[in-house]
Every structure is written in structure tokens, then in C-alpha cells.
Amino acid sequence: MAQPALTGTGAVLPRPEGLQGIVADWSSDQRAFKNVPWGKAMMWIFLLSDTFIFSSFLISYMTVRISTTVPWPNPSEVFGLAIGGVEVPLLLIAIMTFVLISSSGTMVLAVNYGYRKDRVKTFVFLLLTAALGATFVGMQAFEWTKLIVHEGIRPWGNPLGAAQFGASFFMITGFHGTHVSIGVIFLIIVAIKVLRGDLDRMRPGFMTGRKGSYEIVETMGLYWHFVDLVWVFIFAVFYLW
Amino acid sequence: MTSITHDESAYVPPAEVEEPELYHPKSFVGKYIWSQDAKVIAVQYAITAIGVGLVALVLSGIMRLQLGFPHAFSFINPSNYLQFVTMHGMIMVIYLLTALFLGGFGNYLIPLMVGARDMVFPYVNMVSYWVYLFAVLLLMASFFVPGGPTGSGWTLYPPQAILPGTPGANWGIVLMLVSLAFFIIGFTMGGLNYVVTVLQARTRGMTMMRLPLTVWGIFMATILALLAFPALFVSAIMMTLDQTLGTSFFMPALVSQGQHLNYNGGSPILFQHLFWFFGHPEVYIVALPAFGIVSDLIAVHARKNIFGYRMMVWAILAIGGLSFVVWAHHMYVSGMNPYFGFFFATTTLIIAIPTALKVYNWVLTLWRGNIHLTVPMLFAIGFVFTFINGGLTGLFLGNVPVDIPLSGTMFVVAHFHMVMAVSPVLVVFGAIYHWYPKITGRMLNDTLGKFHFWVTFLGTYAIYYPMHYLGFLGVPRRYYAMGTTVFVPESAQSLNEAITIAALIVGAIQVVFLYNLIWSYFKGKPAGPNPWRATTLEWQTPHTPPKHGNFGATLPAVYRWAYDYSVPGAAEDFIPQNQPPGKKAKGLEQALDASDLGAQKLDGAGTPKPIGS
Ligand code: HEM
Numbered sequence A: 001m002a003q004p005a006l007t008g009t010g011a012v013l014p015r016p017e018g019l020q021g022i023v024a025d026w027s028s029d030q031r032a033f034k035n036v037p038w039g040k041a042m043m044w045i046f047l048l049s050d051t052f053i054f055s056s057f058l059i060s061y062m063t064v065r066i067s068t069t070v071p072w073p074n075p076s077e078v079f080g081l082a083i084g085g086v087e088v089p090l091l092l093i094a095i096m097t098f099v100l101i102s103s104s105g106t107m108v109l110a111v112n113y114g115y116r117k118d119r120v121k122t123f124v125f126l127l128l129t130a131a132l133g134a135t136f137v138g139m140q141a142f143e144w145t146k147l148i149v150h151e152g153i154r155p156w157g158n159p160l161g162a163a164q165f166g167a168s169f170f171m172i173t174g175f176h177g178t179h180v181s182i183g184v185i186f187l188i189i190v191a192i193k194v195l196r197g198d199l200d201r202m203r204p205g206f207m208t209g210r211k212g213s214y215e216i217v218e219t220m221g222l223y224w225h226f227v228d229l230v231w232v233f234i235f236a237v238f239y240l241w
Numbered sequence B: 001m002t003s004i005t006h007d008e009s010a011y012v013p014p015a016e017v018e019e020p021e022l023y024h025p026k027s028f029v030g031k032y033i034w035s036q037d038a039k040v041i042a043v044q045y046a047i048t049a050i051g052v053g054l055v056a057l058v059l060s061g062i063m064r065l066q067l068g069f070p071h072a073f074s075f076i077n078p079s080n081y082l083q084f085v086t087m088h089g090m091i092m093v094i095y096l097l098t099a100l101f102l103g104g105f106g107n108y109l110i111p112l113m114v115g116a117r118d119m120v121f122p123y124v125n126m127v128s129y130w131v132y133l134f135a136v137l138l139l140m141a142s143f144f145v146p147g148g149p150t151g152s153g154w155t156l157y158p159p160q161a162i163l164p165g166t167p168g169a170n171w172g173i174v175l176m177l178v179s180l181a182f183f184i185i186g187f188t189m190g191g192l193n194y195v196v197t198v199l200q201a202r203t204r205g206m207t208m209m210r211l212p213l214t215v216w217g218i219f220m221a222t223i224l225a226l227l228a229f230p231a232l233f234v235s236a237i238m239m240t241l242d243q244t245l246g247t248s249f250f251m252p253a254l255v256s257q258g259q260h261l262n263y264n265g266g267s268p269i270l271f272q273h274l275f276w277f278f279g280h281p282e283v284y285i286v287a288l289p290a291f292g293i294v295s296d297l298i299a300v301h302a303r304k305n306i307f308g309y310r311m312m313v314w315a316i317l318a319i320g321g322l323s324f325v326v327w328a329h330h331m332y333v334s335g336m337n338p339y340f341g342f343f344f345a346t347t348t349l350i351i352a353i354p355t356a357l358k359v360y361n362w363v364l365t366l367w368r369g370n371i372h373l374t375v376p377m378l379f380a381i382g383f384v385f386t387f388i389n390g391g392l393t394g395l396f397l398g399n400v401p402v403d404i405p406l407s408g409t410m411f412v413v414a415h416f417h418m419v420m421a422v423s424p425v426l427v428v429f430g431a432i433y434h435w436y437p438k439i440t441g442r443m444l445n446d447t448l449g450k451f452h453f454w455v456t457f458l459g460t461y462a463i464y465y466p467m468h469y470l471g472f473l474g475v476p477r478r479y480y481a482m483g484t485t486v487f488v489p490e491s492a493q494s495l496n497e498a499i500t501i502a503a504l505i506v507g508a509i510q511v512v513f514l515y516n517l518i519w520s521y522f523k524g525k526p527a528g529p530n531p532w533r534a535t536t537l538e539w540q541t542p543h544t545p546p547k548h549g550n551f552g553a554t555l556p557a558v559y560r561w562a563y564d565y566s567v568p569g570a571a572e573d574f575i576p577q578n579q580p581p582g583k584k585a586k587g588l589e590q591a592l593d594a595s596d597l598g599a600q601k602l603d604g605a606g607t608p609k610p611i612g613s
């Protein structure tokens, strides 16, 4: 048996397993996704829409990379980092990726403790996630500075080859970095709510007036994992291709 | 006789979720300006959309003046003409129709029809409107900046859109792109609400297959919009960068006005793909809500269940899915691999199947129905006419060999005005005549309505039928004036004059409609709760117009599908969705009682308690 649908009246509605369960849910009343709160459903659909945004970005990047007549700069040289005089290709980006993926791990822990309503631990891991996210953005700023100041790469051109290199790199990593930054801000807001006990007391939100609940930790987690996942694709097509 | 999809049940499952707390403001400003009530937001959306729509209408009148009387007006010059074409097209498609159907009718009807108190996230919904308004203001601002609005055509194709020589290549195009980006952000906030409300906030007993087709149409259109707008959003960002920072996403190396520009290596075709990946679904974003609404109008005013409800739903889903794989039929002349043309022609013809199915079902619903030629019904039937017309020319244009000589001519203009301009607009009118009594509590004036219908409907044909012929002759679109050619005869000009006169009459007559809207608001006949004797939930509210929260103390429970009209043996020729079976209701009051009774009986344990915590 799949998890039964919970109802406000305390009655439980049993649901069949597997494919039949999906059919039953979709042909039922009230909710197509049983036991899925509104916020979570909304986040999933938003992420679907956002997937289309990032896909459009990446497909456009691939197209201009093919359409340009000027040779593409060699990514492992451009993105190298010199440590003690030795050029290590992709070093910075490896660290950045590691940091961001780790933040997904801490986010999982935060969601887990959120389920258990462990106020302090949830707070700590949310904050840790935010810190890792901020570190990522910081390193990205460092990388941008390096490319702009030292390599002379601009959105409209660069000395190493095709102008589209800088254009799509700054645009796409910038758009992704914005996602991460927004995520960091909201992680901090959620963390504060958790620590203050807003979620335990179901205190209404400052702007929306909706009662607080630990669901928002999980919703936040969805967003965060999505941003990480997108990074994996950006990483693959920008740095490894 | 096989039985119709007469979906009725006596049992209604208990409520799964606690009712949301609504934010009840006290002040006028809180209630009507910064409102979180979907119904107020709907009216805000509608008024704004109709407001810009009027601007677009005036622009079309000016264009027609120029085309009909090419040398008479000194204030229209070739650049202006292009700017008017562009603004007219973009405003009509995005800022009027998309906003009105989804932001306007979506907001008003979804919560009421699915039996919800409000949208799931009213605050986000409110922000959605204000972002939309901001986008509209940005767009209007482009009339006042140096160089004026962009004149690149509503398709905004680069490279010309941002090159000197195209009107508005400096300010206009950037404002247009930024405004579109904001429109998309605002729409996304609203759209997420519409989708989640339909999926997760229906009332007890309201299954997906009991939703009125209006909700299905708006729901699917919203999904299309959420997946199609991203492509436009991304291309807007990239073109803005091309214009402002000098990147070369869409710009190849080129020489313009004798100067070698600093662009190099971009792909103009990429823009076309992105644009039409959005642009074709956009056609269905305005068509699907129209399909849904028309289905309901026809069923209500023919007192018959809709023919083939399930097929209608599947057709909506099929059209929605297919609309993402036909986009390049707009690019047959752009220089594509011929195999692509073959593929996209095939998918285009396939999408005609579910569409034709819907048309048959409308006609079969009318067949031997008890047709009341009310104003909404007239508009609905008018829609079926214009839509069949535009659909047929669409089949022509979907075929590569036919499209190649016709694309870029007035034939295309005639086609898309029939199928996606006039048709949805007729539905908008019909829907306003139909739901105005619920929104304001008063009926619109019938005589004025019929006058409005006949002039608009016949005028449509007077305007667009001859345009097909002009297209055959080879008269190009987006041309300020024809000059002399060997292939267009002199007499084409007299046809153009006739079209212009018809267009001006149709345009002017819309004042009657506006007057009707305002006059009836104060002086119209009181409507009562359910003037059309319809089954769907929005007509069963305890108050008309419905109060904040829509349904009074208890939410209705739904026992049947939305189309129980003229059921044999029933006391009335309609049975509201919230009336339990077996009860012979004599009127609306009883139906309301019945639902409350049902609600109490089944709610059992009293106030629901929160779940998930
Ligand atoms: C009284 C009603 C209308 C009239 C008289 C009218 C007239 C026109 C005219 C004269 C053009 C320009 C043709 C050219 O030179 O290429 C045009 C273009 C266009 N119209 Fe309309 N129109 C009307 C309503 C609408 C509506 C309701 C829509 C909504 C979808 C619409 C969408 C468009 C579009 C997309 C274009 C193409 C713009 C472009 O070529 O960039 N029109 N219309």
C-alpha cells in the first residue's frame, strides 16, 4: 500500500500501489498529488519552468559556439589556476563544484532535522548551507575578476578567441550565480524563522500572512538542489567541453 | 442509446486540507488596490488589459487609414507605420489577450469553478498583477522615448531589430525587451498559482474530470505559458545584451549603412527558433482558454451537455503537447534543412486533428440543442465560424509549397487575424456578456449587445475576407504603401479602401460595448444569482457578486460533472454540480440547501485539523 492520503477529518483514505495509485490520485477529488503541500507543488512547477530557462540558455550557448567562425578558447587553459608557479587546470572550478555539492549535503541534513522539528540543528545546517552558497558566489566573483582583469575577457570580445565565449560565460554563470545568491538570502530568512521558533508557533509570515510551518524548509531544499543540479550541467558544457 | 458521461455520485470524500486563512483587509485601499482577492485582481488585470487593448485598437485604425488612403495623412510616415504594426501586434497578443484570459478570466473563474476560497498564494497573486502593470507602463513609455517604440515587427527579428535604420533601435527595442521580461516574471507568479489551485485546491468531490472545460482550457494554457515563455525570456535577455553591451548572440558580421559593425559570429536563426518555440505555443495560450470558454457557453446556452467531454479534455491535452513541436512552420522561408520543413509540416497537420475534433464537438453540441440566441451564445457561434475559417487557411499555410509564395503577404495577416485575433476576441466578448452578471450583479443590455455582436461579426468578415484575396495577388504585409508593381492591379486599392471603412466602423462600434459595460454597472437589470441557469459552481455562490472567500460558511461539495443540462426526469433543465443525486430540487435555494446539508453530513468530525505538521 502506498502511503494513505491524510485528511483534515482524521480519516485516512487508502491508496493503491504503483501506477494504479497514480491513476487513482489523478482521478480523485481535491488534490492530484496527495499529501503534497501547496508550497511544495508550486516549487516543483516553478523549477520545471526554470529548467526551460536554463535549457534555453545552454542550447543557445551551444548554438553560438557552433555558429561562430572564430576558434573557441581552450577551457582548461582559461580556467586554470597557478599554484606556486604550476598551472593546475580546472582547479578553482573543482573546488567551487565541490563546495556547492557539499551544500546540497548540508541542505539534506537541514531538511531531515526540519522534519523532526529539531529547531537548533535545522538552523545550524541551514546557515551552513547558506555559508557554503555564499562561498561559492565569492569564488565565482574571484573567477570573474580573474577573467576580466587578468585575461581581458569581456562580454563583447576577448583576446583568446571567439567573442561568444565571454558573452555566454558571463551571462549563464551570472544568471546561475543570481539564483545561488537569491537562495542564500532565502536560506538565511528561513534559518532565522526556524531559530525564532516562528515555524513551531505557526506565526504568520511578515508579508504573506500565511502560518509558518516546517514545510518551507523542504521547499527551500528543492530549490537549492535544483540550483546545484543546474550547476552540474553548466560545469559539464562550459568547462569540460 | 448509450449513456452520456453522466458522472454522478452520492458519496463525497472528506476534506483533506484545512481551509487557508484569508487576509481580510478593512480599508478601501486594502480591499480594492493592494487586494489579495483573486476576483479583484482579475478585474484589475481585465481593466488594464482592455485599456492597452484600446491603444492597440487605435493603432490598427491608424494603420488601416494609411493602407486605405495612402497619401492622405501626413502624420503617418513609413517609420511610424512600422512602429504601429509592431506595437499593435505585440500589445494585442501578449498584453491584451494573454493577460486577459489568464490573469483576468483565470483569476476570476478558477477559484470559483473549482470550489476554492481563493488562489493558493494570494500574496504572490497580487504581486503578479503589479509586475504586469509595471511591464505595461514600460511598454507605454516607449512611445515617449527618443526614437519612439521599436518598429521591428512583433517578431522582433534580429539583426534588423537592433540596427540603425530600424525605428526605435536604441530605446524602443530595449524597453520592449525589458517589458517582456517583466511581463514573464509577473505572469509566472500568477501562472504558478493557477496551476497549483487547479491541481491541489479543488473542493470535495471535484475531480479533474468534473472540471468545467473553461478551467481545463485555462489550466493547460497556463502550463504552456510556463514552459514557452522561458524561451522568450532568454532571447529577450540575449538581445538586450546584444543591443546594450555589444555581445554577438544573434548578430553575424555585417555591414550596415556602409559601416562594418562590431558584431561577429552570432546566429540570427537561433533567435527565430527561440522566438517561435515561444510563439507557436503562444497561439494556443490564447486559443485554449477560448476553446474552454466557448465549450461552456455553448453547453449552457444550448441547454445540452457538451458533446464528448472526455474527448474535449484529451484534445486540449493533445493540442497542448503538440504545440511544442510545430514551431518551425513559421520558418519555412528562413533557410532550413528541407527535412525539417517536412517534419514540421507533418506535425502541423497532425495538430489539426484534435482541433477539428473540438470543432465537431461544438457543432454536435449545438445539433438539436435548445439553442437560446443570447448575446454570449451569438459570440460563441460567431467564434466557431471565424475559427473554422482561420483553421482552414492554416492548413494551407502549414504546407511548405503553399506557404512559400504566401508567407509575407496579406494572406498570412488574414489567416492569423481570423484564427488567433478575432476568434479569441469574440470569445472574450461572449465571456464578458456571460459572466458580467456574476461579477457585478447586473445584466448587460441585450439590445446593445446584439448590435455589438452583429457589427463586430459581420465587420470581421468584411475586413478579413478581402485580405485573403489581396494576399493571393501578392500584396505584402508590413508595407507602408505599395507604390507601383506589375502584379498588383489598381483595383486592389479600392479593396483596401473598403477594408479600411469596415475596420473603422468595427473599431468605432466598440465604444457601444464600453458604454454598455459602464451603463449596466449602474443601471443594468439586476441579475440574480444564476441568470443563465447554469450548473457550475460560480453560479451557486450565496452572494452575487461573490464575497471574499467566495462560498460563505461552508465550501460546496460536488456530486456531478458540469454538464447536467436537460437531464431526463429532472425537475429543472439543469442540475447544479453541488446538488446530491436523488434530490429533486425545485430551484436554486434548494440546491444551495442541499449542498450545505451534504457538507454537514459528510464532514462528520467537525472542523478539520491541520495536516502535515
Ligand atoms: C479591428 C481589429 C483589428 C484590425 C483592423 C487589425 C489590423 C491590422 C493591420 C492593418 C495589421 C498590419 C498589417 C501589415 O501591414 O502587415 C495588423 C497586424 C497584426 N495584428 Fe491586427 N488588427 C486587429 C485586431 C488584432 C487582434 C485582436 C490581434 C490579436 C492577436 C491582432 C494581432 C496582430 C498581429 C500579431 C499583427 C502582426 C504584426 C506584425 O506584422 O508584426 N490584431 N493588424
Ligand SMILES: [Cu+2]
Pocket: B279, B280, B283, B326, B327, B329, B330
Ligand atoms: Cu505556429
